[in-house]
Amino acid sequence: MKFSKKRLFWTISGIIGLYLSGSSQVVLRNSYNIGTAPAAPDYSHTTSWAALPTKKDAADSLPRKAPELKDRQAEATVDVFFVHPTIYTEQPPEGAFEWNADINDAALNKKVDESTILNQASVFNGSCRVYAPRYRQAHYYSFVTPNQGDRQQALDLAYSDVKKAFEYYLSHYQEGRPVVIASHSQGTLHAKRLLKEFFDGKLLQQKLVFAYLVGDIAGPPAQPDEFQFIKPARDPEETGGFASWHTYLRNYFPEKYQTYHFSTAVCTNPLTWRLDEEYAPKKLNKGGVGLRFTFYPQLADAQVHQGLLWIHKPYVKGRIFLRTKVWHSADFNLFWQSIRENVALRIENYWKNVERITR
Numbered sequence: 001m002k003f004s005k006k007r008l009f010w011t012i013s014g015i016i017g018l019y020l021s022g023s024s025q026v027v028l029r030n031s032y033n034i035g036t037a038p039a040a041p042d043y044s045h046t047t048s049w050a051a052l053p054t055k056k057d058a059a060d061s062l063p064r065k066a067p068e069l070k071d072r073q074a075e076a077t078v079d080v081f082f083v084h085p086t087i088y089t090e091q092p093p094e095g096a097f098e099w100n101a102d103i104n105d106a107a108l109n110k111k112v113d114e115s116t117i118l119n120q121a122s123v124f125n126g127s128c129r130v131y132a133p134r135y136r137q138a139h140y141y142s143f144v145t146p147n148q149g150d151r152q153q154a155l156d157l158a159y160s161d162v163k164k165a166f167e168y169y170l171s172h173y174q175e176g177r178p179v180v181i182a183s184h185s186q187g188t189l190h191a192k193r194l195l196k197e198f199f200d201g202k203l204l205q206q207k208l209v210f211a212y213l214v215g216d217i218a219g220p221p222a223q224p225d226e227f228q229f230i231k232p233a234r235d236p237e238e239t240g241g242f243a244s245w246h247t248y249l250r251n252y253f254p255e256k257y258q259t260y261h262f263s264t265a266v267c268t269n270p271l272t273w274r275l276d277e278e279y280a281p282k283k284l285n286k287g288g289v290g291l292r293f294t295f296y297p298q299l300a301d302a303q304v305h306q307g308l309l310w311i312h313k314p315y316v317k318g319r320i321f322l323r324t325k326v327w328h329s330a331d332f333n334l335f336w337q338s339i340r341e342n343v344a345l346r347i348e349n350y351w352k353n354v355e356r357i358t359r
Contacts, residue, residue, distance in 0.1 A: 026089065026090060026091050026139075026140065026141055027141060028092070028098045028099060028139060028141045028145070028150075030098055031147070031150055032099050032147075032149070032150040032153045032154060033153075035096075035097045035098070036097060037097050037099075037100055037136065037157060038096075038097055038100060038101070038102035038103070038104070038136055039102075039104075040136070040160075040161065040164070041103050041133070041134060041135065041136070041161055041164070041165070043133065043164060043165050043168035043169075044168070044172075047134075048103060048133065048134055048165075049131065049132065049133055049134060049165075050084065050109070050112055050113060050117050050121070050132040050133065050134050051082065051117055051121050051130045051131060051132035052130075052131060053073045053074075053076075053129035053130060053131070057113065057117065058113040058114065058117040058118040058121070058122065059082075059117050059118075059121040059122050059124075059125055059130040059132060060073070060122070060125060060130075061118055061122045061125075061293060062122070062125075063289045063293050063294060063295040063336070064292060064293060064294040064295060065294055065295045066287070066295035066337075069126065069340075070126065071125045071126070072125065072126050072127065073125050073128070073129045073130060076127055076128050076129045077177070077178070077347070077351070078127060078128050078129075078177060078178045078179065078180060078209055078347050078350070079128055079129045079130075079131060079169075079173070079174065079177050079178070079179045079180070080121075080124040080128035080129070080130055080131065080179065080180040080181075080182050080343075081131050081132075081166060081169060081179055081180070081181055081182070082120070082121045082124065082130060082131065082132040082182045082183065082187070083132070083133070083135075083162055083181075083182075083183040083184075083187030083188070083190050083191045083194075084112060084116040084117065084120070084121070084132060084137075084183075084184065084187050085116055085120075085183075085184040085185030085186050085187050085188075085215065086137055086138070086139075086140050086143075086185055086186040086218075087101075087108065087111050087112045087115060087116060087137065088100075088101040088108060088137050088138070088139050088140065089139070089140040092139070093105075098139060098141075099138065099139055099141075099142065099150065099153070099154040099157075100136040100137065100138055100139065100154055100157050100158060101136055101137045101139070102136070103134040103135065103136060103161075109134065112134070116184065117132060118293055119289060119293065119332060119333055119336075120182075120184055120214075120332040120333075121182075122293075123182075123332060123336055123339050123340050123343070124180065124182060124340070124343055126340050126343070126344060127340075127343045127344045127347050128180055128343065128347075129177075131169055131173060133161065133162065133165030133166075135158055135161035135162050135165065135190075136157055136158055136161050137158050137186060138151075138154035138155050138157070138158045138186060139154065142154040142155060143186075143218055155186075155189065155190075158186070158190060159190045159193055159194075162190040162191075162194060163194065163197070166194055166198065174207075176207075177207070178207045178208070178209045178347075178350060179207055179208065179209065180208075180209045180210055180211070180212070180343065180346075180347075181194065181195060181199075181208065181210075181211040181212070181213075182211070182212040182214070183212070183213055183214065184214045184215040184331060184332065185214075185215040185216075185217065185218050185328065186218045188213045188214060188215060188216045188218065188244075189216075189218040189219050191211065191213055192213060192216075192222060192226065195208075195211060195227060195230060195242075196227060199230060200227045200228055200229050200230050201228055201229045205229060205230065205240070208230070208240055209239055209240070209346055209347055209350045210233070210238075210239055210240065210241065210242065210243070210343075210346045210350075211230065211241070211242035211243075212242070212243055212244075212339065212343075213242050213243070213244040214243075214244065214245060214246075214331045214332060215245075215246055215247075215328055215331040216244045216246060216265075217246050217254070217256075217260070217328060219260075220260045220261055220265075221244060221246060221260060221261075221262060221265040221266070221267075221307070222242070222244045222265060222266045223261065223264060223265060223266065224264070224266055226242075226266070227242075230242055232244070232266040232268070232275060233268070233273065234274060234275055235273060235274060236272070236273030236274075236342055236345060236346075237345060237346065237349050238346070238349075239346050239349050239350045239353060240350075242266070243266075243268035243270070243273065244265070244266045244267065244268055245267050245268050245269070245270055245304075245309040245331065246262075246265075246267070246308065246309060246328065246331065247302075247309045247310075247311060247327035247328065247330065247331050247334065248308050248309065248310060248311075248325060248326060248327060249310070249311065249312075249313070249324065249325040249326075249327065250303075250310040250311060250312055251310070252310075252325040252326075253308070254308075254326065257308075261307075262306070262307040262308060263306050263307045264307060265307040267304045267307050267308060267309055268304075268309075269302050269303065269304050269309065270302060270309075270335040270338055270339060270342075271284040271285055271301070271302045271335065271338055272284065272302075273342060275304065276304065277303060277304045277305055278303070279301070279303040280301060280302045280303060281301050282298040282299070282300060282301040282315055283298060284301075284338075285297075285298045285299055285300055285301070285302075285334075285335065285337075285338055286337035286338040286340075286341055287299065287336060287337035287338075288300065288314070288330075288333050288334045288335060288336045288337070289333050289336045290316065290333065295336075295337070296314075296315075296316065298315060299314050299315060299316070299333075299334050299335075300312070300314045300315065300334040300335070302334075302335070311327060311334065314330075314334060
């Protein structure tokens with residue numbers, strides 16, 4: 001069967017993600033202080049959550065062509081608190097507050113659910129109960145504006161929701177259970193702040209199974225000393241630490257490579273779960289997800305290089321036509337099953353460590 005250009009476009013788009021399309025063209029012309037911010041979420045309402053283990057949502061999904069996988073949230077002994085990336089990228093509606101999204105925007109919520117919750121939060125349903133709050137995410141322009149005051153105010157408002165959601169989770173859902181912290185892009189910016197405020201050197205750190213701080217390019221990426229007590233993991237079995245990576249085409253360096261100190265950043269290879277620069281061929285990749293949430297075995301190789309995660313073009317039909325150099329949107333998609341299995345392994349080792357301590 002002929003592989004049409006239209007089908008090729010949708011196959012590639014499904015793998016790299018579309019949630020940043022058109023974002024670089026949008027310029028917010030009003031300052032942050034013009035207008036009234038959307039009402040704060042009430043996390044006692046299930047509608048303020050993109051994912052909860054007690055309701056049907058996109059995080060319950062399993063990839064097509066992977067029938068052996070199961071949603072095991074009902075039997076999971078650990079929770080995941082997932083903070084999604086920037087999906088608020090388009091021109092704000094007329095009359096809306098520009099800098100932060102309204103969690104009552106049904107169209108935006110649909111985009112959140114069908115992109116990041118489906119493709120990223122679903123990774124964790126094999127081992128964790130999934131909690132993912134909706135929050136007044138900062139507009140993508142916050143990350144490119146020359147006005148740092150506007151940027152910080154937008155991000156502070158977004159974080160205030162993430163913090164409030166986590167506090168609600170602790171009070172009403174956690175019940176003393178261990179937790180995984182997971183995030184992508186803007187979500188990782190907030191997750192790092194959450195870890196510093198609630199976990200790093202605090203009593204709650206004992207409940208931290210692991211942190212997956214993925215796509216950490218919304219600000220300078222995590223450095224080895226990002227936290228005082230939470231350290232970057234050096235092997236696939238370690239618990240209590242964190243992993244981080246940001247994916248680019250081989251031989252490509254992002255524009256902010258020097259100013260964001262990528263060369264010294266923590267970069268984990270999600271195929272080996274190590275920090276070294278050893279090449280990991282695609283045969284180590286347990287599988288990724290793409291078009292219509294379909295499973296693709298051995299989707300990509302990976303190699304850490306000077307603080308970046310480099311890949312060759314993903315191994316899909318028509319890959320010769322791929323021109324993408326920044327694979328940020330696919331940080332989870334490319335390594336979906338490898339992440340899923342690593343979560344299970346770290347949880348298993350967490351409980352072994354708990355058993356050893358309590359003997």
